[in-house]
Amino acid sequence: MDGAPVIDDGFSASRLFNQGYSYTYDDVIFLPHYIDFPTDAVTLSTKLSRRVALATPCVASPMDTVTESSMAAAMASVGGIGIVHSNTTAAHQASLIRLAKSHKIPFTHDLVFKRPSDSILSAEEFSSAPCIFVTDLGTHDTKVLGFVKKSDWEKLSDKETSVSKYMTKSKVMLPASYSFEDVAGYLVKNELEFVPLITDEVVNLVSRDDVERIKGFPKLGLPSLGSDGNFLVGASIGTRESDKERLEHLVKAGVNVVVLDSSQGNSIYQIEMIKYAKKMYPELDLIGGNVVTTYQAQNLIQAGVDGLRVGMGSGSICTTQEVCAVGRGQATAVYKVASVAAQSDVPVIADGGISNSGHIVKALTLGASTVMMGSFLAGSTEAPGTYEDQGGRQVKKYRGMGSLEAMMKGSDARYLGDKAKLKIAQGVVGAVADKGSVLNFIPYTMQAVKQGFQDLGASSLQSAHDLLRSGVLRLEVRTGAAQVEGGIHGLVSYEKKSF
Ligand SMILES: NC(=O)C1=CN([C@@H]2O[C@H](COP(=O)(O)OP(=O)(O)OC[C@H]3O[C@@H](n4cnc5c(N)ncnc54)[C@H](O)[C@@H]3O)[C@@H](O)[C@H]2O)C=CC1
Numbered sequence: 001m002d003g004a005p006v007i008d009d010g011f012s013a014s015r016l017f018n019q020g021y022s023y024t025y026d027d028v029i030f031l032p033h034y035i036d037f038p039t040d041a042v043t044l045s046t047k048l049s050r051r052v053a054l055a056t057p058c059v060a061s062p063m064d065t066v067t068e069s070s071m072a073a074a075m076a077s078v079g080g081i082g083i084v085h086s087n088t089t090a091a092h093q094a095s096l097i098r099l100a101k102s103h104k105i106p107f108t109h110d111l112v113f114k115r116p117s118d119s120i121l122s123a124e125e126f127s128s129a130p131c132i133f134v135t136d137l138g139t140h141d142t143k144v145l146g147f148v149k150k151s152d153w154e155k156l157s158d159k160e161t162s163v164s165k166y167m168t169k170s171k172v173m174l175p176a177s178y179s180f181e182d183v184a185g186y187l188v189k190n191e192l193e194f195v196p197l198i199t200d201e202v203v204n205l206v207s208r209d210d211v212e213r214i215k216g217f218p219k220l221g222l223p224s225l226g227s228d229g230n231f232l233v234g235a236s237i238g239t240r241e242s243d244k245e246r247l248e249h250l251v252k253a254g255v256n257v258v259v260l261d262s263s264q265g266n267s268i269y270q271i272e273m274i275k276y277a278k279k280m281y282p283e284l285d286l287i288g289g290n291v292v293t294t295y296q297a298q299n300l301i302q303a304g305v306d307g308l309r310v311g312m313g314s315g316s317i318c319t320t321q322e323v324c325a326v327g328r329g330q331a332t333a334v335y336k337v338a339s340v341a342a343q344s345d346v347p348v349i350a351d352g353g354i355s356n357s358g359h360i361v362k363a364l365t366l367g368a369s370t371v372m373m374g375s376f377l378a379g380s381t382e383a384p385g386t387y388e389d390q391g392g393r394q395v396k397k398y399r400g401m402g403s404l405e406a407m408m409k410g411s412d413a414r415y416l417g418d419k420a421k422l423k424i425a426q427g428v429v430g431a432v433a434d435k436g437s438v439l440n441f442i443p444y445t446m447q448a449v450k451q452g453f454q455d456l457g458a459s460s461l462q463s464a465h466d467l468l469r470s471g472v473l474r475l476e477v478r479t480g481a482a483q484v485e486g487g488i489h490g491l492v493s494y495e496k497k498s499f
């Protein structure tokens, strides 16, 4: 079934997005087309940037409540990628990249280390891993002497006792290069509760609970691996002079792609940084942004970016449009920028405003090659931070990188280094509900996205983009009432379970 319908029905994207309105995902709806293939025939393989290919079009945002090593490892293991945030020292950001890349297991625990003479005073110290390691100097890179399990610590009457007095001395460790299946088999065969994974230092551990948890998840697709066989990991930098040194640290840590992180990427600072990075590291893919207009996009493409990040004010924690009156509805922004980027073969990331699988279908069909997510991922086990009880619900903190709290954190030279002392927030601090593991909900979400593609008659991102640009894809704006109709309505009560 080729070609547009004989009788005019719906609008082409070029007509719909040229009426002077800023539309977002919920405003628009696609008309179904023709199905001549099964859902499983849909492939979502894509490009993050010119030279970085992914099997899954999902990217974890460079935010300090979203992407550190656990998220980066998990996203890569489901075929996506995580961009490690830069709201920390360059050395720490580099160590997060190394950690994510150092093993084959799709998750990492935040490990705690003690010196032999230290004591453990609070049960909270066990909140991020099932045991605490005892090493020569209490650091991750000194000789391992033993470990303390929570159950052993609980039995202790005097909590001030130094750990060396009651730790288990064990030499059982496995190389971090072991696959998940190998480690799982080892735990069962040797009836162990957990086992540390090491390179020349302890980098992770796997427990029987981890194994059980992961066995129940949908089978993973192709992981994102570099030519060295390690997980692909990205990182963000800013556009200050100090970011040049940061970039050097990241490159040394093996970063696979770098995102220039700014709300308004079309600046002299960013263009100079693009030129610098391209000259210093021609092999490294560089993603510019954020942009929402064709003019901004053209400028950054001309400066040499390998990818563009699209979105201004569309994020769930963003107040930019409210504070600065600048931005664009995300559906319009993605369509416009992707239209111009496609002419130069520059892949586009639709960043922000994703809260369900339908938004992902819309972003990808309107021309994006990947979606970048913050709030969608921030409630997962792999996001930094621990769960807290909020009115009987387990929640994790999620905050904007332009919130006062994030700006005040440690090293943020972008703000604290500024001569002007007046700081204006462009984001908020909040919390999101526990969603379980990304290893579980990303595969389900991608299955839902494939169903959307099937309804559109698109078996790949390329075919969706072809339908869009040829005008075969038809769409309409939904009125307020149509949006209500499209949601759940008229029920006294309901339970929403997606998978
Ligand atoms: N996507 C979005 O809608 C938004 C995202 N954010 C996030 O918040 C964080 C901060 O974003 P921004 O405030 O846009 O950061 P930014 O670093 O791009 O800009 C901060 C300020 O520093 C200035 N600046 C940058 N480089 C400079 C240099 N070399 N010399 C002198 N001045 C320089 C900029 O012009 C701007 O006034 C990022 O993580 C960003 O992703 C914030 C607001 C909106």
Ligand SMILES: O=c1[nH]c(=O)c2[nH+]cn([C@@H]3O[C@H](COP(=O)(O)O)[C@@H](O)[C@H]3O)c2[nH]1
Residues within 6 Å of the ligand: 061, 062, 063, 290, 311, 313, 314, 315, 316, 317, 318, 319, 320, 321, 351, 352, 353, 354, 372, 373, 374, 375, 376, 399, 400, 401, 402, 403, 426, 427, 428
């Ligand atoms: O206006 C803003 N103020 C902020 O403080 C802020 N922090 C992040 N971001 C952007 O929001 C994206 C994540 O959005 P979602 O939670 O909707 O996925 C991210 O990927 C960013 O593009 C911010 N925007």
Ligand SMILES: [K+]
Residues within 6 Å of the ligand: 313, 314, 315, 316, 317, 318, 319, 320
């Ligand atoms: K917003």
